[in-house]
Structure formats: structure tokens, C-alpha cells
Amino acid sequence: MIAPLHTIVDSRLRAAAEKALQGERLAAADGLALYECEDNSLLSSLATCSRRQINGDKVFYNRNFHIEPTNICVNHCVFCSYRRRPGEAGSWEYSIDDIRDICRTYVEQPVTEVHIVGGVHPARDIYFYASLLQAVKQLLPQASIKAFTAVEIDYMAQQAGWTYEKSLSLLKEHGLEAMPGGGAEIFDETVRRQLCPDKTGADAWLRIHETAHRLGIRSNATMLFGHIEEPAHRISHLLRLRELQDKTGGFDAFIPLKYKSQHNRLGVPGEVSTEEVLRNFAVCRLMLDNIPHLKAYWPMLGKDVMQRALSFGADDIDGTIGDSTKIYSMAGAAEQHPSLTVKELENYVTAAGYRAVERNTFYEPVKR
Ligand code: V47
Ligand code: SF4
Numbered sequence: 150m151i152a153p154l155h156t157i158v159d160s161r162l163r164a165a166a167e168k169a170l171q172g173e174r175l176a177a178a179d180g181l182a183l184y185e186c187e188d189n190s191l192l193s194s195l196a197t198c199s200r201r202q203i204n205g206d207k208v209f210y211n212r213n214f215h216i217e218p219t220n221i222c223v224n225h226c227v228f229c230s231y232r233r234r235p236g237e238a239g240s241w242e243y244s245i246d247d248i249r250d251i252c253r254t255y256v257e258q259p260v261t262e263v264h265i266v267g268g269v270h271p272a273r274d275i276y277f278y279a280s281l282l283q284a285v286k287q288l289l290p291q292a293s294i295k296a297f298t299a300v301e302i303d304y305m306a307q308q309a310g311w312t313y314e315k316s317l318s319l320l321k322e323h324g325l326e327a328m329p330g331g332g333a334e335i336f337d338e339t340v341r342r343q344l345c346p347d348k349t350g351a352d353a354w355l356r357i358h359e360t361a362h363r364l365g366i367r368s369n370a371t372m373l374f375g376h377i378e379e380p381a382h383r384i385s386h387l388l389r390l391r392e393l394q395d396k397t398g399g400f401d402a403f404i405p406l407k408y409k410s411q412h413n414r415l416g417v418p419g420e421v422s423t424e425e426v427l428r429n430f431a432v433c434r435l436m437l438d439n440i441p442h443l444k445a446y447w448p449m450l451g452k453d454v455m456q457r458a459l460s461f462g463a464d465d466i467d468g469t470i471g472d473s474t475k476i477y478s479m480a481g482a483a484e485q486h487p488s489l490t491v492k493e494l495e496n497y498v499t500a501a502g503y504r505a506v507e508r509n510t511f512y513e514p515v516k517r
Pocket of ligand 1: 229230298329331332333334369371373404406408409413446
């Protein structure tokens with residue numbers, strides 16, 4: 150239930166709320182007014198109206214697991230708690246046989262998606278990753294493969310001397326069906342230079358996703374928030390994604406990733422509050438009117454905040470995970486061994502007043 154709009158004193162906020170309720174596209178100034186709003190119940194109501202128009206009472210989840218082929222990486226992102234140098238304690242680099250062994254443990258399970266993301270290994274080329282895809286597909290033919298951030302693709306293409314189109318086409322031929330949204334961080338160049346000076350830039354990140362969409366590879370997008378960025382940087386990030394989505398329609402989901410502060414060199418003390426995380430969910434839902442799904446990624450948020458995010462526009466809670474990812478636990482997330490059963494995922498959804506729907510990678514309902 151939304152309070153009468155004339156009771157909103159701030160005229161910029163009132164204008165933004167009116168536009169949101171009428172389903173009008175929000176401008177940058179509207180987004181900034183929403184970020185300044187301290188009334189989270191208003192933001193919750195606006196985001197809920199919007200999510201109901203897009204997704205009704207559905208909240209999606211899937212049966213998935215992650216493969217993180219290596220944490221050795223040529224880049225030096227200062228927020229990263231995961232990267233190691235070759236041979237350093239705590240580093241790993243799985244061979245294709247190691248990856249086959251991981252997949253064999255899921256052969257009897259009804260997983261529908263394998264999520265593959267890792268560091269940018271200096272000595273692995275596109276043919277290695279093509280063989281990796283083929284090996285996964287051979288053992289788990291019923292599962293879709295969502296693999297490689299634009300940062301990993303960029304390195305594969307550069308090393309091969311190929312275009313993004315040729316690189317993505319080869320990966321698609323070997324089983325790549327969708328791409329995860331990582332590596333986007335914050336597109337603003339001044340912030341990006343401080344966070345991840347040697348990583349794929351914003352223009353290339355967007356070009357790679359645009360190329361993937363053209364080739365029929367659907368993808369997600371992320372935004373790393375809660376570090377050194379200002380609200381204006383978040384808004385310009387969202388607007389660049391919205392602009393690309395207008396052009397291609399190829400993004401399925403957007404995932405706001407809260408910066409986790411432990412064991413990295415960024416040196417930002419503490420993390421943003423839960424209220425700020427929820428406010429950000431609502432603003433993302435309202436600004437990104439053309440990306441259908443907003444994901445509350447529970448291994449990073451924690452299960453309670455994931456559930457609260459359902460009242461701030463989120464309609465996707467990712468999946469079962471099966472304790473298969475280390476990116477967030479290494480950065481200090483409360484979930485040190487993230488794993489949920491289908492029953493548990495469904496209970497979080499129904500307790501929040503929504504209807505749980507098992508989906509495949511492409512948000513089609515799974516019938517069992
Ligand atoms: O790009 C790294 C983030 C991302 C930290 O598409 C950190 O469904 C917070 O791609 N604090 C990779 N975040 C993860 C990723 C992803 C995750 C969940 C779902 C999907 C999807 C994709 O992890 C990186 C970076 O933004 N990250 N370190 C940190 N300290
Ligand atoms: Fe490498 Fe990714 Fe860590 Fe950056 S965030 S250092 S690209 S593993």
C-alpha cells in the first residue's frame with residue numbers, strides 16, 4: 150500500500166514516484182532522487198508494483214552448481230579476495246580431468262545449469278576452454294552451460310588474435326549457451342581505474358555482451374556496489390545497461406553484487422548497511438525497466454537479506470549451488486559453504502508471500 154503521493158515533501162522524489170507508478174521510464178535525476186530517499190517502505194512499494202507488472206507473484210530459482218576452473222589471474226582488481234599468483238598458497242588450476250570428476254558427482258542429480266567463472270589464467274587459451282565446455286556437456290547433456298565473464302572472453306580473444314564474434318562462435322559450437330554477468334563492476338572510468346586498472350574496460354565489456362546477444366547467447370549483467378562509488382556512478386552504470394538492452398534485448402537478469410570487504414587490498418572499512426542494499430535493489434528494479442529479472446544472489450547477501458530483497462523488486466534467488474563457489478566466502482561472506490535444498494529455497498519464497506517457480510537458464514518453468 151503506497152502512501153498518497155502528495156504527502157511526499159521532496160518534489161524530485163514525488164515526480165520520480167509518480168513516473169514509476171505510471172510505468173514511465175525514469176531519468177537519471179529520478180534515480181538520484183530515489184537513492185536519496187530514506188523511506189525504504191516507499192521504495193519497497195514502488196519496486197513491488199513494478200516487479201508485479203513484470204513477474205506477477207513469481208520468484209524463480211534453479212538447480213545449479215558452479216565450477217571455478219582457477220583462481221590464478223593476470224588481473225589485479227583491488228577488491229578481489231580470490232585471485233592468487235601461479236604456485237601461491239591457496240591457488241588452484243583444475244585440469245579438464247578434474248572438471249570431469251566434479252561433473253561426475255552431479256550426474257545423478259537433476260541440475261539444469263552449470264555456472265562456470267574463474268580467474269584469467271595466463272597460460273590457458275580458447276581451445277582449453279572449448280574442450281572444457283565439451284567435457285561438461287558430454288557428462289551433463291541435460292544441463293545448460295552459463296560460462297565465462299566478458300573479462301575471460303576478452304582475454305581468450307586477444308590471445309588468439311580473434312574477433313569477439315569468432316571467439317564466441319567457437320565457444321557456442323562447443324556448448325556455451327549463456328554468459329554470467331560478472332566483470333561489469335562499475336563502468337565509470339575514474340572509479341574503474343581505481344578498482345581494476347588492468348581489466349577489460351566498460352566499452353569492451355558492453356561490446357562483448359552485444360556480440361553475444363547477436364549470436365543468440367543470452368547473458369546477465371552485474372554491478373559491484375558499496376565501495377568507493379557514488380550514487381551517480383551507479384545510475385550511469387544502470388543507464389548504459391538499459392541502453393544496450395533497448396538495442397539487443399539479450400539480458401535476462403541483473404544482479405547487484407554487494408562489495409564484501411575481507412582479505413583484499415581495497416581498504417574500504419566495513420560494508421554498506423542492509424537498508425542500503427535493499428534501497429539499491431529497489432532503484433535497480435525501477436531504473437532497469439527493460440531487464441526482466443532482478444536476482445538476489447544469496448551466497449553473497451546471506452539468506453535473510455535475500456528474502457527481504459523479495460520485497461524490494463527481486464524475483465530471482467539463484468539456485469541450490471551445492472557448496473561449489475568460493476568467490477564470496479573468500480571475501481568474508483557469512484555463507485562459508487553455500488548450499489540450499491529446493492525445499493529450503495521454496496520456503497524462503499512462500500514465507501515472503503510469493504510463488505516459487507523452478508526455472509531453467511532461460512527462465513522457462515521446469516516441469517518434473
Ligand atoms: O565480477 C569479486 C564480484 C563477480 C568481490 O550471472 C566481488 O548469475 C563482492 O559473475 N565483493 C563474479 N563481489 C561473480 C559473477 C556472478 C555472481 C553471481 C551470479 C552471476 C550470474 C554472476 O564477483 C566479479 C566481481 O564483481 N566480486 N570480488 C568482493 N570482494
Ligand atoms: Fe581476476 Fe576476477 Fe579477481 Fe579481477 S575479480 S583479479 S579479473 S579473478
